[in-house]
Amino acid sequence: MAFVGACGVGVGAVGSVASGFVCAAAGRCVVSRSRTRSVHGARFSRRVCTQQLSMKVQIEDALKSPKWPEQWPFKPQDFQRQDESIDSYFYSQPRLVTHIDDDAIDALTKYYAKEIKPGSDVLDLCSSWISHYPEDLPLNKVVGLGMNKYELEQNKRLTSFDVVDLNRNPMMPYPDNSFDVITNVVSVDYLVKPLEIFKEMARVLRPGGKAIMSFSNRCFPTKVSAIWLRTNDAEHVFIVGSFFHYAGEFEPPKGIDISPRKLFGRSDPMYIVQATKKKLAD
Numbered sequence: 001m002a003f004v005g006a007c008g009v010g011v012g013a014v015g016s017v018a019s020g021f022v023c024a025a026a027g028r029c030v031v032s033r034s035r036t037r038s039v040h041g042a043r044f045s046r047r048v049c050t051q052q053l054s055m056k057v058q059i060e061d062a063l064k065s066p067k068w069p070e071q072w073p074f075k076p077q078d079f080q081r082q083d084e085s086i087d088s089y090f091y092s093q094p095r096l097v098t099h100i101d102d103d104a105i106d107a108l109t110k111y112y113a114k115e116i117k118p119g120s121d122v123l124d125l126c127s128s129w130i131s132h133y134p135e136d137l138p139l140n141k142v143v144g145l146g147m148n149k150y151e152l153e154q155n156k157r158l159t160s161f162d163v164v165d166l167n168r169n170p171m172m173p174y175p176d177n178s179f180d181v182i183t184n185v186v187s188v189d190y191l192v193k194p195l196e197i198f199k200e201m202a203r204v205l206r207p208g209g210k211a212i213m214s215f216s217n218r219c220f221p222t223k224v225s226a227i228w229l230r231t232n233d234a235e236h237v238f239i240v241g242s243f244f245h246y247a248g249e250f251e252p253p254k255g256i257d258i259s260p261r262k263l264f265g266r267s268d269p270m271y272i273v274q275a276t277k278k279k280l281a282d
Contacts, residue, residue: 059257059271062237072195072246074227079192083222087147087167087190100186100216103260103267108132108185108214111258111272115212120180123172123204126187127161129154133183143179145172170196174204182211188273189219189228189236194243202249205277211250213240214258216268233271240273250275 100108113134116122120139124131127144129151144152144161152161162173170193182201191197201211217233228236237255244253253275260267 058234059237059255061255062234063241063253063255063273066238066241066245066252068242068245073242078227079194079225081192081223081225086165087223088165100218100268100270104216104270105132107258107260107270109134111214111256112183112212113137115210115274116181121178123174123179123182124155124158125182125184125201126166126190127152127155127158131155131157131183132185133157141179143174166197167192170200172200172204176203177206178204180206180209182209184211184213186215186218188213188215188240188243189224192225195246198243198247199249202247202277207277207279210274210276211244213273214270215240215273216270218268233269237271237273241275244273244275249278251278 109132112132116133116137116139118138121141122133122139122143124142124144124146127146128148131142131144133139133142139157142157142159144155144158145164145166146152146161147163147165149163152158152163155161164173166172167190182205188194198211205211215236219228221229227239231239241253241255244250253273256272256274257269258272259269
């Protein structure tokens with residue numbers, strides 16, 4: 001039985017990536033200080049705030065001054081998986097569940113409210129039964145591309161959908177310049193042909209359109225790529241940023257930590273890597 005577990009537990013163990021460029025560029029850590037107004041448990045609160053802010057700095061610094069190798073640095077084995085069976089078999093059983101907790105979902109929905117303009121044409125890549133867009137955000141065309149027909153049929157925000165296994169055929173069944181926004185939620189780590197898929201994203205996006213990749217530290221470990229399992233959260237940001245870079249038609253990507261901040265209790269972290277398609281030259 002498949003399960004969702006913690007994903008990306010390694011720290012700097014990048015394996016076959018050329019010259020270890022991921023951990024070299026994404027492994028920076030800046031310790032931040034924070035004060036809290038709480039009197040009871042003040043020492044614990046300061047420690048939690050400091051840890052959260054330190055991780056936020058790591059995440060948001062990961063793509064500020066990247067040193068990209070001239071050539072695509074990944075090897076085929078970086079995108080191998082423990083379970084190499086056809087994905088359509090694995091996803092044939094509908095899963096009407098959420099893979100991140102309510103706080104993380106709320107943070108993502110609020111982020112969408114700021115980033116997606118009303119009336120946009122949106123492609124929800126690797127879509128399922130819910131897309132996490134704000135209910136009060138009016139959108140025009142909302143297309144879902146996913147793996148399970150029943151799940152897609154349950155998604156009330158979609159105006160249409162297509163069942164496509166991008167890991168077998170990374171071509172998207174849409175004309176050039178079809179969408180203003182592409183979203184992808186906790187699925188970029190499952191892509192085994194990311195370069196081809198990110199080039200397709202650039203093709204179907206309109207100039208000036210944005211692609212928003214969001215992910216946490218939860219995954220089906222048998223289906224996620226090998227490099228994702230060997231690297232940590234900040235390195236994941238750098239890896240996804242590199243997909244945008246090598247696709248060639250995007251402005252420099254940025255990493256954003258939208259993880260819920262809680263003094264007590266835990267929530268799933270939530271990270272964004274986002275890039276805008278270059279506008280046509282005048």
